[in-house]
Amino acid sequence: MSGLPVVFFDTPLPDAYRDLVEGRLEVVGPDSGLERAIAVIAGARVRWDAAMLAGGPSVRVVSRTGIGYDNIDLDAARERGVTVCNAPEAPSVSTAEHTVALMMAATKRLRTTTAIADRGEKAPSVGIALELDGCRLGLVGLGRIARRVAAVGHALGMEVIAHDPFIDAADSDGVRLVDLDEVFSTADVVSLHAPGGEATRHLVDAARLATMRPGAVLVNCARGSLVDQDALLGALESGQLGGAALDVTEPEPLPAGHPLLGREDVVVTPHVASSTAAGRRRLYEHAIDNALAVLEGRPATIVS
CATH class of the missing domain: 3.40.50.720 (NAD(P)-binding Rossmann-like Domain)
Known part of the structure; x- marks a missing residue:
């Protein structure tokens, strides 16, 4: 002993x-x-x-x-x-950095462009990436991680909005607080920073995804349970969404051959956002x- x-x-x-x-x-x-x-x-x-x-x-x-x-x-x-x-x-610093990295990977279409380079092909004649300066970043939750992401968004010239029922405007670090519907319906990039649990399970479902701007990107480094992955796949296949970037999934890890894996419009990492x-x-x-x-x-x- x-x-x-x-x-x-x-x-x-x-x-x-x-x-x-x-x-x-x-x-x-x-x-x-x-x-x-x-x-x-x-x-x-x-x-x-x-x-x-x-x-x-x-x-x-x-x-x-x-x-x-x-x-x-x-x-x-x-x-x-x-x-x-x-x-x-x-995990605040590392997770915020990873969130930004995933946002960049998805909006700059890095899976598509690296695949083009790997094949020895020339770049497409028409631009396919999203320029973030002037775009709107919508945050679902405004805790420690989201605030760091917001700061980077502002530095990139993005307008940043957020929904968080537990924060008032005086404590929002200059981020404009809006309702949840406005986050999803007006943002070019939506990043999830809400807790898991039954109250938020499948917060992002087919109905919510249908309200997003055509070509918008969804980023999730929070909890896999927040997103209905079948609905997400449908929104990607229909072209409603421009892309998704996920560090968390349901289950974890996704099984080999899962339809979200291997798509050029989806970036998946195996819950490593805090793993610096x-x-x-x-x-x-x-x-x-x-x-x-x-x-x-x-x-x-x-x-x-």
């Missing part, structure tokens, strides 16, 4: 981050040790429901390595007296710090 707090990791802790735990806690998991743990470091893929939580009778805190916590049953945690934390600052070297380290650092803070009675980023 080490005498250190026993902390269960539901995904293996990378060796590169072992220095974050040395002398601070005893690592167990992901295949065993939950029954001994007093804290959990939770990724995004394991569902922490009542049954899972029951496997750790001494667990006092579940700390997410990220912002979203829709894989944690908050009611079940509350019933067991388990505190739930997230790490809202940790610095960003990934911050995710673990903040999650571990939060868990230990709760155990020691210090302030932490608590969601429930």
Whole structure:
């Protein structure tokens, strides 16, 4: 027995981050040790429901390595007296950068143009990319990540609008707040920054997609559940949408041969928006710090 707090990791802790735990806690998991743990470091893929939580009778805190916590049953945690934390600052920079990268890839038609180059062909005589200066960027949600994306949009000469029912105009950093319908019906690029969960499941459905400007681009680095992928495919096949760029899908990963994969008007990355070297380290650092803070009675980023 080490005498250190026993902390269960539901995904293996990378060796590169072992220095974050040395002398601070005893690592167990992901295949065993939950029954001994007093804290959990939770990724995004394991569902922490009542049954899972029951496997750790001494667990006092579940700390997410990220912002979203829709894989944690908050009611079940509350019933067991388990505190739930997230790490809202940790992935903000890397995820915002990835969002902009996907926006660029989709609007500049990089899949199409790199395929042309790979075939040794000449560039098309008619321009196919979208010039962003003067375009409208619509954000669904205006949290930390979206605000960074908005700043880049402004720097590119884009008009930026957003819908966020929890933000008022005085706290919008100069972004004009509008209703959700206006975001979808008037933006050239719509970027999703809303949380997951039943309330937002398939927020972007066939009806919503039908209201978007012809040729508009949809970007999603938030949660795969926000988008009805069958409806998205239909909007792309009909030409209603000009493109889509997705870092999150449903399921993850998409199976080989999925109709969204391989399309030149779709860019898909495998949920790597936060996976810069610095960003990934911050995710673990903040999650571990939060868990230990709760155990020691210090302030932490608590969601429930």
